[in-house]
Amino acid sequence: GLIIDIDSQFDYIVYRLNSEYPNRLERVIDANDGVSNREDSSRTITTRVNSFQLRSGGVELSAVSSFDQVSSVDITLVTAKNLFGRTFQETLRTGVK
Structure with missing residues (x-):
């Protein structure tokens, strides 16, 4: 990129x-x-990213009016792959302070 x-x-x-x-x-x-x-x-x-979310206090970061109020970020990443006719999905959830 x-x-x-x-x-x-x-x-x-x-x-x-x-x-x-x-x-x-x-x-x-x-x-x-x-x-x-x-x-x-x-x-x-x-x-293979299906979903990538950044939230703070349950609110999407894109909807936060001021980052001065953000003290932690919750990250959710979902990936998926089709293999042998089946879909395999992985989810990662973590928080950053």
Whole structure:
């Protein structure tokens, strides 16, 4: 995927669904140029994404009016694969504070 450029004094690590292939989850690192030990990079974390949700207090992050009030994020990732005529599904749920 494409590297993003966020004007900030911090490194940003962004997880996003690829706009061309929405079943791919990517991790994009936008490092603070000239300061960070990290380098800008992008890589596919997983394919076959059926659902990717970020919530805080049961509310989708896209509906949060101010991130100042967000103290934790609940992440749900569902992937699925068809194999031998059967569908196999995996779900990952975790929280980040």
